[in-house]
Amino acid sequence: MDTNIPVSGKPRVVIVGCGFGGLRLAQKLADAPVQVVVVDRNNYHNFQPLLYQVATGALEADSIAYPIRKIFEGQQNFFYRMADVRGLDPQQNLISTNVGDIRYDYLVLATGSLTNFFGIKSIEENAMQIKSIPNALNVRSYIFQNLEQALLEDDAVRKQALLNIVVVGGGPTGVEISGSLAEMRNKVLPKDYPELDFQQMQIFIVEAAGALLGPMSQASQADAKEYLEALGVQVKLNTAIKHYEDDKAYYSDNDYIPTATLIWAAGVNGAVVPGLPDAAVAHNKRVNVNKWNLVEGQQNIFAIGDLAQMVTDEMPKGLPMLAPVALQQADLLAENIQRLLRQEAPKEFSYFNKGVMAIVSRNKAVVDLPKGIHYRGFLGWLTWLFIHLILLVGFRNKVVALVDWAFSYFSTNQALRLIIRPFTRKQMKDDRGKRSAEQATATASYNPTPPAIQEEAQPALG
Known part of the structure; x- marks a missing residue:
């Protein structure tokens, strides 16, 4: 024990x-x-607010993670178990x-x-999520795999589904990844895939409520919607995705958006x-x-x-x-x-x-501070960068993130569009099924050490 x-x-x-x-x-x-x-x-601390930038190739995965043992190096009363x-x-x-x-x-x-998939089995089995670094890397690989497949596809309907991306959830994560994807579509992908017509690629953000960024001010909600629409994102409010299979994201019994990539950011x-x-x-x-x-x-x-x-x-x-x-x-x-x-x-x-904020794209962010203070645009973007840079763990990570952001700002051409490990929906289903089975088995078989054995094995308080 x-x-x-x-x-x-x-x-x-x-x-x-x-x-x-x-x-x-x-x-x-x-x-x-x-x-x-x-x-x-995991043996690392994961900076979750920047996972979407890993998913879209804006940051390296190891620039938002830091080894736990390295963080606590020298702390005499600290012990870690993976x-x-x-x-x-x-x-x-x-x-x-x-x-x-x-x-x-x-x-x-x-x-x-x-x-939280709200009990919708088809979405849980087929949608992508961004809650961890492996999730983010899977999203990145899957997006670029679909683009590679679109080059080979002759069927116009299937090709459109491969190009389209649907983000479900209008909170900060949904808004930020939608903006990042739109900027990538507008300025980066045409250079990599000149054979594809990216005017056909549609990016949707779907929100069940009547506004994006629900917890933020009405000014921030309106600004975020304006920014996204200016980037070419199709904002669908008062709309809920009810079913997703066969590359069809249904928002009613008969109406759907054709997409091979549905990113679920609707709840936790x-x-x-x-x-x-x-x-x-x-x-x-x-x-x-x-x-x-x-x-x-x-x-x-x-x-x-x-x-x-x-x-x-x-x-x-x-x-x-x-x-x-x-x-x-x-x-x-x-x-x-x-x-x-x-x-x-x-x-x-x-x-x-202390306030809340969300970034949409380069030079476009919204910030709400106490006492009703709100601002947007370039100043909001600088505020977002500064706060996230300060919160990143490790000097190296701060430097790498700053360099990547600076390079992206001036060149709009990140070089992190890598398919390191090809990803399939079958693998996603298998991974989730395995995790669910492990959790069920662990819960069913959990049998703590009896008091007598506990006292014999460890008589002293630790």
């Missing part, structure tokens, strides 16, 4: 997930009298992983979110870990927490970031699933864990909204 993590006389804080919240919390506990254990299935968490046992203070059980004194769930659920009581899990699979980020009904289990469903008077539907929320929750939780160790009362969390 404990996967060879050294025994320590200090309380053990186990953090599941090394996204924005998990990473910040582990760093903030560097000088605390605790043992910090981070568990993540593992899939299968479940947790609050009674025994254990998490179960594919490499063994790990004990905790304090458990912090920072697992983030998963794509919390990446809940099996083992929590049903009462602690909200309808959107986020975990109900109080103002100390303590999971409902638990004494030593916390949740932060996208997973945490913290309801306030100002936000009755819960705090937004944004990086600043995760970072601020991590900062306060690091302080509160140390206060608990000193038997002091924890402080309540209060979210400070």
Whole structure:
């Protein structure tokens, strides 16, 4: 048990997930009298806001990722295990992983979110998603594979489907990837594929609500729509994709958009870990927490970031699933864990909204700041670049991203349009089926170590 993590006389804080919240919390506990254990299935921190740029060939994959062990190099109280968490046992203070059980004194769930397909099986099986670096690389490969196939296609209907791209979801991710794809179609792809007529290539963004960028101001919503339409993106509001198969994205029983590439960015659920009581899990699979980020009904289990469903008077539907929320929750939780160790009362969390932003394309971005401040265009684009550059982990990544952005700005001709690993829908279905089977098996077979064995194997607190 404990996967060879050294025994320590200090309380053990186990953090599941090394996204924005998990990473910040582990760093903030560097000088605390605790043992910090981070568990993540990837050995790198992934900067999710820039995944769409990897998908469209604007950035290298390794410029938005950084090795976890490198980040914490020199932090004496830090330990990392690469593992899939299968479940947790609050009674025994254990998490179960594919490499063994790990004990905790304090458990912090920072697992983030998963794509929500709203139960539409045909979309789950056939649509692309952008939640991870492998996802982004698959999208990139698939788009360029379809373009290569379009060169060989004689059937006009099939060729149109290969050229068309449909992005479902009008949030920041959907808006940003739609703008990036349109800019690539307008300025880059004609140079690579002079045999194709890119005036025929249609890029759609489909949103079920009446506006893009729902959480942002009406000014930002209008500006984003204006920018996208100026780039040639077809914006379809009050429209929902209900079915997708045979390269047809149906928005009614009979009406459809022909496309071989449907990118799903329409919603997310919390990446809940099996083992929590049903009462602690909200309808959107986020975990109900109080103002100390303590999971409902638990004494030593916390949740932060996208997973945490913290309801306030100002936000009755819960705090937004944004990086600043995760970072601020991590900062306060690091302080509160140390206060608990000193038997002091924890402080309540209060979210400070520093603003939200979205980029559409070069020189086109929208920014909403507190007190109703809104601006757009080149200044908004510079603000977006600066904030994302600051948040990137690692000096090398900051430099590489800056150089790539500068090159793209002046040349509009990125050289990252690579099909490194060809990708097929069958592979996508197989991967999702395998993941679902693994999760079902893990949940069904989860059997935590009995108390007697636990005490025999590890008598001292870690």
